[in-house]
Amino acid sequence: MHIVIMGCGRVGSSLARSLEKRGHSVAVIDQEAESFRRLGPEFRGITVRGVGFDRTVLEKADIRNADGFAAVSSGDNSNVLAARVVHEEFGIDNVVARIYDQGRAEVYERLGIPTVATVRWAADQVLRSMMPEGSEPAWRDPSGQARLIRVNTHAAWVGMKISAIQDQIHTPLPFLQRFGTGIVPSPSTLLQDGDVVYAAVEVERVPEVERLLAAPPARR
Incomplete structure (x- = not known):
């Protein structure tokens, strides 16, 4: 770049x-x-x-x-x-x-x-x-303590339910962008290839959430 x-x-x-x-x-x-x-x-x-x-x-x-x-x-x-x-x-x-x-x-x-x-x-x-390996803030609360970030995800998350992803990263995923259209996913929504993922996260946890989503999900 x-x-x-x-x-x-x-x-x-x-x-x-x-x-x-x-x-x-x-x-x-x-x-x-x-x-x-x-x-x-x-x-x-x-x-x-x-x-x-x-x-x-x-x-x-x-x-x-x-x-x-x-x-x-x-x-x-x-x-x-x-x-x-x-x-x-x-x-x-x-x-x-x-x-x-x-x-x-x-x-x-x-x-x-x-x-x-x-x-x-x-x-x-x-x-x-x-x-590319980081996240982009889409919204910040006035106090600066929380934000909605657009975050990159490892390909291995594709096909998993949003609820399962949220359970692993301990962070809500309230918004996805799919083929240029925004959607509010349900717990049963499956992450698809090409989806842009948004996470609601406290500022101090941003590096942790980035790290978790940049790596494959943990095996259970």
Whole structure:
């Protein structure tokens, strides 16, 4: 995957290094050339000086071949503007913006831009939002304690009843997307190949639920 990051501060540089260690190609955009020093001498990705909502700058970062975009600069307005430009003009759906103001974050999410507020910020939250092996938050409660996540599942879960899956992961699965249509499964609904699974989970259990669903079900 190719990921473009706007902002090379502590979070942006950490995210860039983590992505590169996972084998992904990375381009980092920042207005200050000095900021790229945070990437370290081993970084092999692209660095572009400029702002992430400038189309020419985005082109230099190879945005047309990007699989995801993270706006993690220090400015809410810049992050959201860049995310909207990338999403609306370059057709990239996998975007996330760092937002300091939680109230505004909720407004932006209604515009279709996933956000992560600084009060609960960690670089791995962006990774979880963007990477295939992670999950994507579809809804968060205002307190930040629980969320509905879109989570990837191992192929071995296919054919199992929703009730059996829930019993193993100790987490409700209130929603599935099947062939582009949302359904509320019953306990007897069988998971089908290609289903997109949503889990309702406490924030602290997100890594555990991801791990359980990414592996084959336990034998009983």
